[in-house]
Each structure stands twice: as C-alpha cells, then as structure tokens.
Amino acid sequence: MQNFExxxxxxxxxxxENNMGDYKLKSDLTHVPPKEQQTNAKKxxxxxxxxxxxxxxxxxxxxxxxxxxxxxxxxICRQIRETxxxxxxxxxxxx
Numbered sequence: 001m002q003n004f005e006x007x008x009x010x011x012x013x014x015x016x017e018n019n020m021g022d023y024k025l026k027s028d029l030t031h032v033p034p035k036e037q038q039t040n041a042k043k044x045x046x047x048x049x050x051x052x053x054x055x056x057x058x059x060x061x062x063x064x065x066x067x068x069x070x071x072x073x074x075x076i077c078r079q080i081r082e083t084x085x086x087x088x089x090x091x092x093x094x095x
Contacts, residue, residue, distance in 0.1 A: 025031060
C-alpha cells in the first residue's frame with residue numbers, strides 16, 4: 001500500500017510550522033506578560049476608583065432624571081385636578 005500525502009496539505013503544514021507564533025502559557029514560570037497587560041495593586045485600585053466614580057455619576061444622573069419626571073407628574077396631576085374642578089363647576093351651572 002502506498003503512503004499518499006496531499007501536496008497542498010504538506011505545504012500548509014510546512015507553512016504553519018515555519019510561521020507559527022510564539023505562544024507562551026501563562027502558567028509557565030518564565031512567562032512575563034507585556035507591560036500594558038501587567039497589573040499591580042495601585043493600578044487595580046485606580047481602576048476600582050474610576051469604576052466607582054462612573055457608577056456614582058450614573059446614579060446622580062438617574063436621580064436627576066427621576067426628580068424631573070416626578071415634577072412633571074405633579075404638574076399633570078395638578079392640571080387634572082383643576083380641570084376636574086372646572087368640569088364640576090360647569091356641571092353645577094348647567095345642571
């Protein structure tokens with residue numbers, strides 16, 4: 001029986017072997033992450049503070065919007081009461 005290998009597959013394997021990247025495992029003791037991926041307590045604390053600040057700003061915005069909507073609701077309720085009072089007055093006049 002003849003051992004047949006497809007030329008395209010062999011070429012693709014050689015290309016992959018020659019152009020394969022250098023991927024290190026993070027669990028490898030000699031692995032050093034790139035500078036932009038390295039972290040420490042100071043960086044994490046800064047990230048946490050920025051996140052808390054962002055959350056605080058969003059809460060403040062929500063509260064502001066909520067208060068505006070509450071004032072609009074109060075105004076609409078007042079208008080409805082005034083309109084109902086006026087309708088009652090008209091009904092009394094017209095009987």
